[in-house]
Amino acid sequence: MVLKKICLGAALAWTGNIIYLCLIKASELPQITIPYIDKYVHAVFHFVFSLLWFYAFRFSFKTVRRVKLLSIVFVMSLVFGIAIELFQTYLTVTRNGDAVDVLANSTGALLAILTIQILNKKFNCK
Numbered sequence: 001m002v003l004k005k006i007c008l009g010a011a012l013a014w015t016g017n018i019i020y021l022c023l024i025k026a027s028e029l030p031q032i033t034i035p036y037i038d039k040y041v042h043a044v045f046h047f048v049f050s051l052l053w054f055y056a057f058r059f060s061f062k063t064v065r066r067v068k069l070l071s072i073v074f075v076m077s078l079v080f081g082i083a084i085e086l087f088q089t090y091l092t093v094t095r096n097g098d099a100v101d102v103l104a105n106s107t108g109a110l111l112a113i114l115t116i117q118i119l120n121k122k123f124n125c126k
Contacts, residue, residue, distance in 0.1 A: 008059075047109070054116055070113050085101055
């Protein structure tokens with residue numbers, strides 16, 4: 001029960017952090033001059049987002065098959081990433097949505113799903 005609450009709290013906190021960091025003024029973020037760093041950041045955001053939500057759901061819905069939960073989490077990440085890009089375009093004046101960010105988000109989510117699958121096979125989890 002405690003682990004279930006921790007996973008849900010972590011997933012909600014991470015989601016809130018993504019929203020905050022993606023919608024604040026770009027000038028308030030640290031300037032790093034590594035090419036395409038923002039794409040890597042998007043991928044990491046959604047990698048962790050997908051991991052946290054998968055385990056939050058796994059502890060809450062123990063009878064639902066893992067593949068179904070992974071599918072739900074991937075779609076959730078995709079929709080959330082698209083929504084953030086739309087919010088950047090239409091709700092902020094200092095940020096712009098970017099379709100390549102959606103691709104980076106999806107890549108992070110897919111890598112999380114592959115990681116979960118590999119770990120489940122390695123440790124023979126159901």
